[in-house]
Amino acid sequence: MERPKSPQVSLGMPVYNGENFAAEAIRSILEQDFGDFELVITDNASTDRTADICLEFARLDKRVRYVRNARNLGAGANFNRAFQLSTGEYFKWCAHDDLLSGGFLTDCVRALDANARHVIAYPRLLGIDETGQLTSYVERVLPDMEGPWPASRFRLMVAAHGWDAAMFGLWRRESLAKTTLHEPYYGSDCALLAEMALLGTFVHAPNAILYSRDHPTRSVRLPSSERLAWQNPGDSAANAFELSRRLKHLVAIAYRHRRTAPLGMTLLHLVAWILDPLLIARLFLELVGAISPQLRTKLRGAGLGALKRIHAVSNRSPG
Helix, strand or coil: CCCCCCCCEEEEEEECCCCCCHHHHHHHHHCCCCCCEEEEEEECCCCCCHHHHHHHHHHHCCCEEEEECCCCCCHHHHHHHHHHCCCCCEEEECCCCCEECCCHHHHHHHHHHCCCCEEEEEEEEEEECCCCCEEEEECCCCCCCCCCCHHHHHHHHHHHCCCHHHHCCEEEHHHHCCCCCCCCCCCHHHHHHHHHHHHCEEEEEEEEEEEEECCCCCHHHCCHHHHHHHHCCCCCCCCCCHHHHHHHHHHHHHHHCCCCCCHHHHHHHHHHHHCCHHHHHHHHHHHHHHHCHHHHHHHHHHHHHHHHHHHHHHCCCCC
């Protein structure tokens, strides 16, 4: 029996309790002017109406495949599962609360088809609010990520601390399969982008638009303790060690791809990055938190207060 042909593009939508925005996000995918795709929805054991919403779309459109996890695997593992269940030559993660322009896939596929060195085609990113109205937020365009030197691209991506437009761009599957994928800590996507930068170039597809929705329950607005639970359900630890784990992950990535970029060069870039005073302060707070979470909270509060006072002084009108 002949196996069914894989679509050119796979879209993975990891979701947990996304009833508020999932239907709108799925519609924006199904209304693309590019039709050769599959949408794999991995539901992380939602407790709201997410399953009903997604199953209805799967019933109406054969391109939609709904997979429900028996338990909440954590955000990173659910992102990975969406990729692992997909088959397309190109892959894109889709947030359940974001929207795509109608020609998003056409524009990004064209950009990746144009050059085999490109591993990610990334869009323009515009902010929208809970109702879908445009906000003033426009994410800046990446620095030049088409340069020939892997270590230089790695340095640029590490310094960028992640980039939503690239994270939710269109990825070359063959390259993504060579990575560590998402590790179980908040900020792992930043390290994954840096790893992809070692494997190839990022190309801007300016006509493709990602509408990124801002709302109170976005992961970026959660305190670190809730972000830890988002990644590791049931973990009661008070300290997420987000920056420490990212640094460890980046070192492992540098070693993993030492034949692509000289290990000494990538490690030198990591040393230069982590010596930023704010990052050193974050590492110090994580170390303190391992010994005394209460002291970490007090120090962090004092530090934030000082930063607010400095900001107020710097923005005070002269005279």
